[in-house]
Amino acid sequence: MHHPEDDCYTLRSMCEGSVEAFELFYERYAPLVMKVALRVLHDRMEAEDVCHDVFLEVLRRGSSYDPRRGSITSWLAIMTRSRCLDRLRKTRRLVQTEQVELGAETEAPTEELVFSRLRKDALVDALQALPANQRTAVIGSYYGSQTHRELSEEWNMPLGTVKSLIRYGLNHLRKQMEKRGWAHDSESSRNRSGNGKEEVHK
Numbered sequence: 001m002h003h004p005e006d007d008c009y010t011l012r013s014m015c016e017g018s019v020e021a022f023e024l025f026y027e028r029y030a031p032l033v034m035k036v037a038l039r040v041l042h043d044r045m046e047a048e049d050v051c052h053d054v055f056l057e058v059l060r061r062g063s064s065y066d067p068r069r070g071s072i073t074s075w076l077a078i079m080t081r082s083r084c085l086d087r088l089r090k091t092r093r094l095v096q097t098e099q100v101e102l103g104a105e106t107e108a109p110t111e112e113l114v115f116s117r118l119r120k121d122a123l124v125d126a127l128q129a130l131p132a133n134q135r136t137a138v139i140g141s142y143y144g145s146q147t148h149r150e151l152s153e154e155w156n157m158p159l160g161t162v163k164s165l166i167r168y169g170l171n172h173l174r175k176q177m178e179k180r181g182w183a184h185d186s187e188s189s190r191n192r193s194g195n196g197k198e199e200v201h202k
Contacts (some may be wrong), residue, residue, distance in 0.1 A: 126176035134169030
């Protein structure tokens, strides 16, 4: 059984640099902070991040804690809830920013945004899995908007070698996307891009 006075002393000690006091305070109040964070965020990883942030803030602001204004339990609960709401607002702003980047309407369904984001992340991940020379060739051709001949001249490489790198790169990219569950999407995208490039290089 501990007393509020003991907690105040522990708080002051940890703010003065006592590792033992910090460990004691954390052991005593981390379950409370996690409980509040989980209730607001419904996500354990997010709640753990908030818990970390809260205890860092306690270290910075703990010396200004005034027990006359409320218990440590209330102080931590209010601080945790505030941090959770900040995180939710930040997440909402990120979603709105992605809507603008994707050219989506403000009222676009959340499912579409999530789908587009997952596809984008899968493509970036798949590109990173390609051999360096194939990745460079694919990015230069389809995302840098350069012709095969321009790439050949820029890299001082035979035109046939450039075309082979792009062809092998696209084939490997399709396989990487299939591993990530985007087989149909990557194939159709590859065909559209490939057709467009063939017209350019003819």
